[in-house]
Amino acid sequence: MLTAAIDIYRATRKKHDLIFNVYLMRPIAAGVVAVFAKTPITPNQVTLLNLFIFVLSAALLVALPDYRGGLIAVGVLELSYCLDCVDGMLARHKKIASKEGHLFDFFTDEIKAVLLAAALPIRFWRGGGLGLDGQLWPAGTSAFLFAATGAAIVLASATSLTNFVRRPEVSGRASQVEAHYETVVEAKPKSLVGRIAGLVTTFLRFLNHYPSHIWLFALAGRLDVMFWIYAAINLLYLGRGWLGIILRFGRPPRAGG
DSSP states (O other): HHHHHHHHHHHOOSSSSOOOOOIIHHHHHHHHHHHHHTTOOHHHHHHHHHHHHHHHHHHHHHOSSSHHHHHHHHHHHHHHHHHHHHHHHHHHTTTTHHHHHHHHHHHHHHOOOOHHHHHHHEEEEHHHHHHHSSEOOOOOOOOHHHHHHHHHHHHHHHHHHHHTOOOOOOOOHHOOOOOHHOOOOOOOOOOOHHHHHHHHHHHHHHHHGGGGGOOOOOOOOOOOHHHHHHHHHHHHHHHHHHHHHHHHHOOOOOOOO
């Protein structure tokens, strides 16, 4: 079984992946794939299962607002994420990866992002937490409910923006079976400024990938800090994306001639 899992990991890993995935989650997922590959379970069924488990984790975040509850909820969330890795690896292992499956996986990821953005501040409304002003807000602070609404809107808008700009009609690139980051060729910057900007972008991508670090915030008892960072990064992404859209679609038509 171990040999099979190692072979699956090597054959199904991604070219561009986060350290958390490379050294922790995908090796674990490879073991799950080795088991699932012997069954009729399909990648799309795994996607549905990981969505169901994530919904459970979001419910636990709200239902158990104390420290131990946070650890339990995040543990369930990481189980969901493990299966999120499994579905694509299983599809690649069985050589049945498809554009439809990739889009379905991304669609469920969008749902999970919005759920997390809404569930965390509702959790803080029930148990208290760090507010936007850096002060501890007590349980029952209505501002957390406004934060839940605002964050859900930001995440839903950000994922819609991503869907729009990646459409073939807009991006000029055909839809791929692989994840977006697997198909984008990024030229390595040569200037110092370009390298620094690249490092900042990598760090922001890491922060936005909540499964990589949410467990650290849970262990520290500071899921509230993680929430504000996550919401802020997506708000910045949304603002930058809309700036590009305005510059592209808001320009006056060129005069003929």
